[in-house]
Amino acid sequence: MKSNRTSSIVLHNVLIAVLAFIWLIPIVWLVCTSFSSFSGMNTSTFFPQEWSIKHYVELFHPDSVAQFPQWFMNTFVIACVNCLVSTLFIIMVAYATSFMQFKMRKPLMNIAVILNLFPGMLAMIAVYFTLKTLDLTNSYAGLIMVYSASSGLGYLVAKGFFDTVPRALCEAARVDGCSEARILFQMIIPMSRPIIVYTVISSFLVPWMDFVYAKMILNAGISSKYTVAIGLYKMLDKSLINTYFTQFCAGGVLVSIPISVLFIIMQKFYVEGITGGAVKG
Amino acid sequence: MTDQTNVMPEKEGFFSGFGKALVKGDLFVKLSLIWWGAGYIRRKQYVKAFIMTALEVAVILFTVGFAMKYVPKFSTLGTVKAEKVFNMQTMKSEFNDYDHSFKILLFSLISFVVWITAVVVCIVNVKNVYRLQLMEENGVHINTFKEDLISYKEEKFYITLLTLPVLGVVVFTLIPILLLIFVAFTNYDQQHMPPSSLFTWVGFSNFLSLFGGGGLTVTFGYAFVRVLGWTLVWAFFSTVTTYIGGILLSLLLNSKKTRVPKLWRTLFMVTIAVPQFVSLLLVRNFFANNGIVNSICDGIGLTGFLRDIGMISTTYIPFLSAPGWAHVMIILINIWIGVPYQMLIATGVLLNLPADQLESARVDGAKPFQIFVKITMPYMLFVTGPALITDFVKNINNFNVIYLLTQDVYVTTNQAMANSQAKEVDLLVTWLFRLTQEYYNYKMASAIGIIVFIICSVFTLIAFNYMIKGDKEGTYQ
Numbered sequence: 154m155k156s157n158r159t160s161s162i163v164l165h166n167v168l169i170a171v172l173a174f175i176w177l178i179p180i181v182w183l184v185c186t187s188f189s190s191f192s193g194m195n196t197s198t199f200f201p202q203e204w205s206i207k208h209y210v211e212l213f214h215p216d217s218v219a220q221f222p223q224w225f226m227n228t229f230v231i232a233c234v235n236c237l238v239s240t241l242f243i244i245m246v247a248y249a250t251s252f253m254q255f256k257m258r259k260p261l262m263n264i265a266v267i268l269n270l271f272p273g274m275l276a277m278i279a280v281y282f283t284l285k286t287l288d289l290t291n292s293y294a295g296l297i298m299v300y301s302a303s304s305g306l307g308y309l310v311a312k313g314f315f316d317t318v319p320r321a322l323c324e325a326a327r328v329d330g331c332s333e334a335r336i337l338f339q340m341i342i343p344m345s346r347p348i349i350v351y352t353v354i355s356s357f358l359v360p361w362m363d364f365v366y367a368k369m370i371l372n373a374g375i376s377s378k379y380t381v382a383i384g385l386y387k388m389l390d391k392s393l394i395n396t397y398f399t400q401f402c403a404g405g406v407l408v409s410i411p412i413s414v415l416f417i418i419m420q421k422f423y424v425e426g427i428t429g430g431a432v433k434g
Numbered sequence: 435m436t437d438q439t440n441v442m443p444e445k446e447g448f449f450s451g452f453g454k455a456l457v458k459g460d461l462f463v464k465l466s467l468i469w470w471g472a473g474y475i476r477r478k479q480y481v482k483a484f485i486m487t488a489l490e491v492a493v494i495l496f497t498v499g500f501a502m503k504y505v506p507k508f509s510t511l512g513t514v515k516a517e518k519v520f521n522m523q524t525m526k527s528e529f530n531d532y533d534h535s536f537k538i539l540l541f542s543l544i545s546f547v548v549w550i551t552a553v554v555v556c557i558v559n560v561k562n563v564y565r566l567q568l569m570e571e572n573g574v575h576i577n578t579f580k581e582d583l584i585s586y587k588e589e590k591f592y593i594t595l596l597t598l599p600v601l602g603v604v605v606f607t608l609i610p611i612l613l614l615i616f617v618a619f620t621n622y623d624q625q626h627m628p629p630s631s632l633f634t635w636v637g638f639s640n641f642l643s644l645f646g647g648g649g650l651t652v653t654f655g656y657a658f659v660r661v662l663g664w665t666l667v668w669a670f671f672s673t674v675t676t677y678i679g680g681i682l683l684s685l686l687l688n689s690k691k692t693r694v695p696k697l698w699r700t701l702f703m704v705t706i707a708v709p710q711f712v713s714l715l716l717v718r719n720f721f722a723n724n725g726i727v728n729s730i731c732d733g734i735g736l737t738g739f740l741r742d743i744g745m746i747s748t749t750y751i752p753f754l755s756a757p758g759w760a761h762v763m764i765i766l767i768n769i770w771i772g773v774p775y776q777m778l779i780a781t782g783v784l785l786n787l788p789a790d791q792l793e794s795a796r797v798d799g800a801k802p803f804q805i806f807v808k809i810t811m812p813y814m815l816f817v818t819g820p821a822l823i824t825d826f827v828k829n830i831n832n833f834n835v836i837y838l839l840t841q842d843v844y845v846t847t848n849q850a851m852a853n854s855q856a857k858e859v860d861l862l863v864t865w866l867f868r869l870t871q872e873y874y875n876y877k878m879a880s881a882i883g884i885i886v887f888i889i890c891s892v893f894t895l896i897a898f899n900y901m902i903k904g905d906k907e908g909t910y911q
């Protein structure tokens with residue numbers, strides 16, 4: 154009986170290990186290939202024949218095609234601005250819909266639900282026409298606007314968190330003559346750390362993860378203006394792939410490390426925000 | 435601060451309240467209809483009167499100076515083509531005063547929005563002024579301007595909070611959708627590209643050619659049916675496979691038998707934490723015609739075997755470059771990036787699985803498979819049913835997976851598809867993206883956009899219905 158149970162546990166864990174192995178093959182290949190000394194795609198063996206870090210070094214010596222440091226800075230700036238605007242919008246909307254009662258509250262929330270279900274992709278081409286007419290394509294201003302303008306629609310997670318804050322706390326503050334603005338800034342924000350960290354990280358990650366909007370807005374082909382996503386994509390052009398494939402892998406690894414770390418931290422705060430609530434007991 | 439609600443009944447229609455205010459209001463209330471500041475002057479709210487007057491002047495200036503340049507041309511979208519004219523005074527060739535069709539369309543639309551807003555502001559204004567009149571008659575204190583300002587961080591704080599986010603959504607989501615609808619009824623394409631030439635209204639002809647009408651050379655109808663079919667097949671399979679896979683993986687990881695579950699979960703999360711443009715572009719080269727997987731398959735003789743049984747006719751396995759193969763591979767690769775994500779969601783839901791039910795089922799001797807089918811799945815479906823529909827809609831528009839995996843790699847050999855710039859593996863959204871970005875065929879892209887829109891709204895409404903019914907807001911408050 155005992156050995157039967159042990160063998161089932163072993164089988165169970167072996168199954169998970171096999172699955173994890175399958176899931177990680179491409180990632181392992183990415184990391185290995187990035188350390189190859191060969192510039193093009195290695196098509197004969199899984200592991201590179203000669204190991205070297207020269208493509209990481211090349212990444213920091215930009216040429217006319219690959220300008221990784223520049224792309225990284227561009228994306229970082231866009232991400233910071235977007236993070237600021239989006240976080241503000243989301244917290245503002247979440248506070249208004251969670252703590253305040255007003256006539257338009259329910260209708261506005263219903264409209265938000267409907268708009269949320271419509272993928273932003275569809276408004277995209279019309280946004281593109283408009284930005285083109287206003288001469289905002291190939292500019293960061295246009296891209297930031299596209300990322301952050303509608304971000305208020307993503308308020309639901311933060312609102313769900315705010316909903317768990319006991320109403321008695323706010324009532325007490327109101328009775329004491331505290332203005333709504335002070336309740337928000339001095340009471341709610343300090344006690345909502347997990348959800349604010351979650352919001353900050355998730356909006357910071359948007360420009361790093363996005364491909365389609367950047368591809369659409371930054372379409373003039375000026376390498377120094379690209380974000381990381383577009384830059385790396387262009388490296389794999391048919392005419393360039395044989396010279397830049399390993400650099401692409403190196404760049405991919407360098408971008409993925411900070412993003413993965415942030416992503417996993419974000420998930421932790423998300424779970425904390427969902428399960429913890431603001432005030433215990 | 436006094437309670438204003440007892441002066442004016444809140445439960446009242448938007449327009450009936452306006453009618454009542456107009457009929458019962460005094461001269462100044464009636465005058466506010468024409469001069470927005472009038473009512474405030476009468477109640478000695480001079481700053482407010484000034485602001486409303488300034489706003490009205492701004493709307494009038496906007497109408498005269500801006501809107502009137504574009505709106506009158508809205509019915510034709512412009513008649514004067516851009517031409518170079520020799521100017522005798524400057525001795526240079528200069529452009530004439532030409533019409534820009536897209537600017538006419540866009541700015542007319544903006545004008546309509548501004549005017550509708552102005553009408554709403556006007557109505558609300560009259561009602562507010564009438565309320566002031568009632569307050570004065572009842573001897574209720576009327577706020578000074580300073581008190582009004584303070585109220586925007588007190589009981590009206592929500593207005594301060596919501597103005598900018600709502601404005602953002604209107605400008606970047608609502609107006610573009612309206613614009614998209616307009617463009618679908620014009621002939622805006624590469625031959626009619628402002629500023630060098632004009633485009634105009636063509637009625638339903640774009641939709642006609644999408645549904646099979648039109649000439650023999652352009653075969654949009656043919657391509658549309660195929661792309662739509664694949665879009666729905668893809669959305670169905672990608673949603674179902676990742677959903678079930680996510681639940682199974684999460685059950686596997688959360689089982690008591692699992693050692694170091696946190697480590698495993700993190701390993702699986704790495705695949706979704708890596709940005710899609712890295713992971714998908716990588717996988718695309720992994721499975722390329724001359725890629726590593728093909729070398730290995732050739733090495734172990736799989737390629738030869740497949741050729742012998744007639745499944746392929748090439749010297750490589752066309753994982754992502756032949757119809758059929760590519761369709762299956764795309765769904766498999768989507769399982770790779772979709773399952774860990776669904777696993778995260780399912781883990782959250784499964785934590786709340788009613789433990790007593792599971793326990794009693796186990797005591798009654800139910801097998802794990804029975805428990806999964808009879809208890810776990812129904813519970814998951816109950817909780818995540820609406821999410822399943824939204825996932826379906828998201829997959830209809832799953833641009834990244836299709837575009838990153840097949841762009842530049844997959845070349846269609848079907849001439850009829852190629853004529854309308856479509857491929858067998860395209861979703862409606864990737865097709866419309868290519869039409870806009872590579873072929874400047876905005877009219878067809880917009881028409882496809884509207885179709886996608888309608889398909890999405892049908893599913894959205896179903897999901898929405900569920901959500902409103904299951905609205906548990908307030909139970910925690």
